[in-house]
Amino acid sequence: MKNPLLKGNFDFVNSLDEHSCKSVVIERYAHTGIEVWEDSVIKEDRVDFLLNGKKFLSVMCIAKHQVAHIVGFLLSEAVVEKLSDIDDVILSDDGLQVDVIAAVSQSGYENLFREKTLTSGCCIGVTGSAQKSFECSYVKTKYKVAARTLLEKIGEFNKPSALFDTTGCVHKAQLILEDGTEFTTEDIGRHNAIDKVVGQALLEQKSIKKSVLFVSGRLSMEMIVKCVMHKVPIVVSKAAVTYQGLKVAHEHGITLVGFARDEKMNIYTHSGRIMQ
Amino acid sequence: MKNPLLKGNFDFVNSLDEHSCKSVVIERYAHTGIEVWEDSVIKEDRVDFLLNGKKFLSVMCIAKHQVAHIVGFLLSEAVVEKLSDIDDVILSDDGLQVDVIAAVSQSGYENLFREKTLTSGCCIGVTGSAQKSFECSYVKTKYKVAARTLLEKIGEFNKPSALFDTTGCVHKAQLILEDGTEFTTEDIGRHNAIDKVVGQALLEQKSIKKSVLFVSGRLSMEMIVKCVMHKVPIVVSKAAVTYQGLKVAHEHGITLVGFARDEKMNIYTHSGRIMQ
Numbered sequence: 129m130k131n132p133l134l135k136g137n138f139d140f141v142n143s144l145d146e147h148s149c150k151s152v153v154i155e156r157y158a159h160t161g162i163e164v165w166e167d168s169v170i171k172e173d174r175v176d177f178l179l180n181g182k183k184f185l186s187v188m189c190i191a192k193h194q195v196a197h198i199v200g201f202l203l204s205e206a207v208v209e210k211l212s213d214i215d216d217v218i219l220s221d222d223g224l225q226v227d228v229i230a231a232v233s234q235s236g237y238e239n240l241f242r243e244k245t246l247t248s249g250c251c252i253g254v255t256g257s258a259q260k261s262f263e264c265s266y267v268k269t270k271y272k273v274a275a276r277t278l279l280e281k282i283g284e285f286n287k288p289s290a291l292f293d294t295t296g297c298v299h300k301a302q303l304i305l306e307d308g309t310e311f312t313t314e315d316i317g318r319h320n321a322i323d324k325v326v327g328q329a330l331l332e333q334k335s336i337k338k339s340v341l342f343v344s345g346r347l348s349m350e351m352i353v354k355c356v357m358h359k360v361p362i363v364v365s366k367a368a369v370t371y372q373g374l375k376v377a378h379e380h381g382i383t384l385v386g387f388a389r390d391e392k393m394n395i396y397t398h399s400g401r402i403m404q
Numbered sequence: 405m406k407n408p409l410l411k412g413n414f415d416f417v418n419s420l421d422e423h424s425c426k427s428v429v430i431e432r433y434a435h436t437g438i439e440v441w442e443d444s445v446i447k448e449d450r451v452d453f454l455l456n457g458k459k460f461l462s463v464m465c466i467a468k469h470q471v472a473h474i475v476g477f478l479l480s481e482a483v484v485e486k487l488s489d490i491d492d493v494i495l496s497d498d499g500l501q502v503d504v505i506a507a508v509s510q511s512g513y514e515n516l517f518r519e520k521t522l523t524s525g526c527c528i529g530v531t532g533s534a535q536k537s538f539e540c541s542y543v544k545t546k547y548k549v550a551a552r553t554l555l556e557k558i559g560e561f562n563k564p565s566a567l568f569d570t571t572g573c574v575h576k577a578q579l580i581l582e583d584g585t586e587f588t589t590e591d592i593g594r595h596n597a598i599d600k601v602v603g604q605a606l607l608e609q610k611s612i613k614k615s616v617l618f619v620s621g622r623l624s625m626e627m628i629v630k631c632v633m634h635k636v637p638i639v640v641s642k643a644a645v646t647y648q649g650l651k652v653a654h655e656h657g658i659t660l661v662g663f664a665r666d667e668k669m670n671i672y673t674h675s676g677r678i679m680q
Contacts, residue, residue, distance in 0.1 A: 170573040190592060200606070316446055317463075326476040327477070346573055358479065
């Protein structure tokens with residue numbers, strides 16, 4: 129296809145299909161006991177963005193509407209000045225690679241490779257990369273926690289802090305160690321909150337290999353990667369988990385607990401660490 | 405200070421102070437009319453991370469606990485192998501620069517500069533950079549929308565979609581143009597959803613310079629930057645706004661509306677576009 133159309137089959141409202149969600153079998157815990165349950169999680173994919181044949185970025189996203197996505201991105205980053213500068217957009221058959229053929233000025237290229245800023249919710253580097261220290265990692269600890277203890281701690285953790293009450297705008301992370309020591313912090317970014325709380329525990333010369341990490345936000349892949357890297361065996365959130373997060377947790381030995389609220393929780397992987 | 409301590413004054417639970425929140429005067433709209441109100445917003449800052457004197461990343465975060473933050477980050481990214489490899493951490497007087505002096509292996513440096521992946525909630529590039537096309541931009545349109553119309557649209561927009569109902573894990577973005585045309589999309593990342601919906605409108609050859617952008621997530625700086633770049637004059641969310649988001653909106657002529665829910669909304673900047 130050639131501009132000015134650049135139109136494919138834009139069915140623009142996400143339907144529930146194999147591109148956007150995935151069925152998984154989970155264990156759902158409540159005071160009445162554990163039941164096995166079929167649940168759906170969001171499915172995100174790594175989509176490669178290319179400009180004139182050269183890859184410049186990978187984006188974790190729902191692999192739909194990739195043409196609109198890359199066009200909006202390049203225009204918002206001032207890499208491409210206007211739509212008519214785009215000659216063509218080529219989407220690979222699997223939908224995981226999208227290449228824009230466009231006239232790009234020198235300043236446009238500079239904007240593309242400008243210094244990066246890590247913003248709220250963002251994570252880089254090791255995330256999903258073929259990095260040995262991550263790939264070979266498997267968290268093997270037999271450390272266990274009672275389900276009732278988790279539910280109690282979750283109730284405490286989910287209470288809004290003074291800063292959340294005031295601004296409605298922070299994520300919280302808490303590490304609870306085997307000896308009961310707790311470290312808590314907040315930040316605008318989920319990843320920042322985790323980095324800060326792990327850093328703090330390590331600076332206090334505590335081992336976190338037998339601990340539970342509570343976070344307030346969604347458990348997507350990069351959060352689980354941090355657990356793997358630090359060997360934190362159990363991670364819990366009141367929010368949802370994503371499919372890639374679940375996959376990494378499964379493959380690297382992390383116990384993943386989501387929707388932990390109202391005295392219930394969903395156990396997605398490695399439930400053996402949670403005692404009834 | 406020298407390792408193994410690396411300890412400063414870790415008051416680790418965020419208190420409500422000038423580092424974490426900021427008072428602002430806003431207009432609060434409800435059916436009973438508009439009142440002026442003093443509100444608090446979260447204050448994020450750009451903190452520069454350095455390794456052995458060389459800057460490698462800027463992070464938008466609450467400028468507190470920077471030592472724990474960079475230590476946790478470098479260990480989770482496998483740049484530094486263990487805490488004892490860190491010789492010192494130097495924090496600038498203003499708290500906006502933190503430099504780790506550490507023994508780093510070749511593979512550690514490689515992990516630092518590994519290919520980046522944009523994850524859910526992340527944005528790069530133009531965000532806050534000294535980029536001319538952004539710095540000189542000011543959205544001047546006199547386009548106006550009735551407050552009642554906004555509240556109605558917000559009510560519609562805030563209803564969960566089928567995908568959210570199923571997964572509990574997506575952000576939504578919607579553009580409503582002057583002629584009533586609506587574009588809606590969802591993604592795991594707020595920034596992705598905005599890129600997709602803007603891209604779609606442009607691919608349909610619609611002007612978005614008289615439009616309202618509704619988003620489901622927090623309005624931090626990078627979301628507002630996208631509005632500036634695309635000249636979308638009004639942006640609305642049911643969630644909170646951040647101080648840097650508010651600052652950019654103020655300086656670049658964007659009407660910023662937060663906490664738009666339950667038939668109320670907070671107008672943070674350029675309220676002239678919203679008619680009573």
